[in-house]
Amino acid sequence: MTDSDVVALAERVRDGELRLYELEDHADPDTAAAARRHLLAEETDTDLSAVGDYTFDAADAESNIENMVGAAQVPMGVVGPLPVDGGAAEGDHHLPLATSEGALLASVNRGISTIRNAGGATARVLKSGMTRAPVFRVEDVAEAGEVSAWVREHVDTLADAAESTTSHGELQDVTPYVVGDSVFLRFSYDTKDAMGMNMATIATEAACDVVETETPADLVALSGNLCSDKKPAAINAVEGRGRTVAADVLIPHEQVEDRLDTTSDAIVEANTRKNLVGSAKAGALGFNAHAANVVAAAFLALGQDMAQVVEGSNAITTVDTREDGLYASVTIASLEVGTVGGGTGLPTQSEALDVLGYSGGGDPAGSNADALAEVIAAGALAGELSLLAALSSRHLSSAHADLGR
Numbered sequence: 001m002t003d004s005d006v007v008a009l010a011e012r013v014r015d016g017e018l019r020l021y022e023l024e025d026h027a028d029p030d031t032a033a034a035a036r037r038h039l040l041a042e043e044t045d046t047d048l049s050a051v052g053d054y055t056f057d058a059a060d061a062e063s064n065i066e067n068m069v070g071a072a073q074v075p076m077g078v079v080g081p082l083p084v085d086g087g088a089a090e091g092d093h094h095l096p097l098a099t100s101e102g103a104l105l106a107s108v109n110r111g112i113s114t115i116r117n118a119g120g121a122t123a124r125v126l127k128s129g130m131t132r133a134p135v136f137r138v139e140d141v142a143e144a145g146e147v148s149a150w151v152r153e154h155v156d157t158l159a160d161a162a163e164s165t166t167s168h169g170e171l172q173d174v175t176p177y178v179v180g181d182s183v184f185l186r187f188s189y190d191t192k193d194a195m196g197m198n199m200a201t202i203a204t205e206a207a208c209d210v211v212e213t214e215t216p217a218d219l220v221a222l223s224g225n226l227c228s229d230k231k232p233a234a235i236n237a238v239e240g241r242g243r244t245v246a247a248d249v250l251i252p253h254e255q256v257e258d259r260l261d262t263t264s265d266a267i268v269e270a271n272t273r274k275n276l277v278g279s280a281k282a283g284a285l286g287f288n289a290h291a292a293n294v295v296a297a298a299f300l301a302l303g304q305d306m307a308q309v310v311e312g313s314n315a316i317t318t319v320d321t322r323e324d325g326l327y328a329s330v331t332i333a334s335l336e337v338g339t340v341g342g343g344t345g346l347p348t349q350s351e352a353l354d355v356l357g358y359s360g361g362g363d364p365a366g367s368n369a370d371a372l373a374e375v376i377a378a379g380a381l382a383g384e385l386s387l388l389a390a391l392s393s394r395h396l397s398s399a400h401a402d403l404g405r
């Protein structure tokens with residue numbers, strides 16, 4: 001790429017010969033991005049040298065972005081080692097996290113060092129299924145009942161159609177929901193190591209063709225919001241979406257005092273009044289302190305879809321004192337993660353997945369994404385413990401004054 005190539009390409013856009021999004025048809029992806037930056041910098045009178053200073057080949061990001069101008073670079077750090085005894089995850093894990101919130105990694109790292117001293121966290125994926133719920137128009141409720149009955153009796157037929165589009169995905173279930181003359185079909189898939197939203201959407205379209213052929217229902221929208229993707233929704237908190245995953249730990253009482261500068265009783269009281277009572281009063285779906293902090297930072301570092309942090313915050317934190325220590329758990333109802341597809345193949349994200357030890361397809365398929373979910377849940381548990389401790393020992397504002405500004 002030379003400066004004159006970039007300027008010449010930009011000129012063709014300015015002359016109306018090319019649209020801004022057509023540049024990759026006429027130049028390599030890095031030159032196209034540079035020409036766009038050139039135009040944007042002139043148009044907005046800005047300096048985009050930082051945005052343009054990225055290390056990967058723009059060609060590697062072609063399936064992830066349109067109208068590329070550069071990269072938004074967020075600092076990445078690491079916490080750990082985090083010992084996790086999971087159904088799929090095993091051993092010590094270095095967890096890369098990307099964020100701009102100072103004090104967050106320090107906090108999660110403190111929680112992890114406490115968990116490590118206590119012998120590690122246990123974690124399990126309890127349910128797995130990516131959903132897509134199209135909405136159909138029918139004549140009336142009688143017809144809605146007929147369509148629902150047909151669907152319940154023909155799940156195998158729908159599975160044949162859906163699974164013809166994928167070599168990995170498996171249809172698990174289709175649940176009809178009726179509202180007047182609208183029929184919603186909530187399809188749930190085992191998407192193995194993929195987060196699965198593209199896979200489930202493509203498969204569901206094939207199944208919808210069968211529903212339209214065999215019943216009087218007309219498809220209105222392939223996503224009818226009962227899925228429910230990237231919106232706060234009780235159905236995900238109750239039924240789960242992606243992975244439902246839980247992590248727990250038992251910490252000897254003296255270690256709570258040594259490592260977290262507080263007592264087990266104080267953490268239990270903070271959890272009850274804040275995470276349970278406060279969240280109930282707020283009408284929250286998530287009964288936790290900041291699970292979204294770990295979910296978001298892990299998603300950013302590890303190539304997950306950031307908008308699905310919405311579902312990843314559907315977490316309940318429980319804390320109890322037992323004779324032999326403080327028991328703490330985090331259960332995330334709808335953690336949507338994958339180790340193949342989406343942003344997982346981008347260069348920095350793929351390196352970060354390598355650090356964690358779970359990049360690409362697992363053996364058996366699905367085990368890498370299960371392991372990723374278990375480590376994120378254990379990281380969220382560490383974050384919950386540290387923040388609850390900071391609140392009970394009144395260290396939250398001083399921590400952020402020291403580290404976060």
Ligand SMILES: CC(C)(COP(=O)([O-])OP(=O)([O-])OC[C@H]1O[C@@H](n2cnc3c(N)ncnc32)[C@H](O)[C@@H]1OP(=O)([O-])[O-])[C@@H](O)C(=O)NCCC(=O)NCCSC(=O)C[C@@](C)(O)CC(=O)[O-]
Pocket residue numbers: 103104105106107108109110111113259260261289290293383386387390395396399400403
């Ligand atoms: C900041 C600390 C950890 C200090 O806590 P401390 O106990 O003074 O730290 P320490 O110096 O004694 O070190 C203890 C451990 O913390 C870790 N640690 C300590 N410092 C670092 C560092 N620089 N970099 C990496 N790791 C660090 C490290 O693991 C270390 O153990 P070691 O390895 O030495 O055996 C503590 O005060 C804390 O956790 N505060 C809470 C901060 C927090 O959780 N913030 C979360 C964001 S809040 C938010 O966004 C959501 C909110 C609050 O609005 C949600 C809501 O409504 O609740």
Ligand SMILES: NC(=O)C1=CN([C@@H]2O[C@H](COP(=O)(O)OP(=O)(O)OC[C@H]3O[C@@H](n4cnc5c(N)ncnc54)[C@H](OP(=O)(O)O)[C@@H]3O)[C@@H](O)[C@H]2O)C=CC1
Pocket residue numbers: 165166167168169191192193194195196197198199200201229305338340341342343360361362365366
């Ligand atoms: N379409 C939509 O409505 C939405 C899309 N998205 C986007 O979807 C993307 C994620 O979709 P997703 O389907 O996960 O990814 P991709 O569309 O990138 O597809 C991943 C593909 O990888 C193949 N694959 C190879 N090995 C495995 C394995 N071990 N386990 C599972 N699949 C494997 C599968 O192919 P095969 O199927 O042939 O077996 C699978 O379909 C993200 O970019 C996200 O932002 C997000 C929300 C909504």
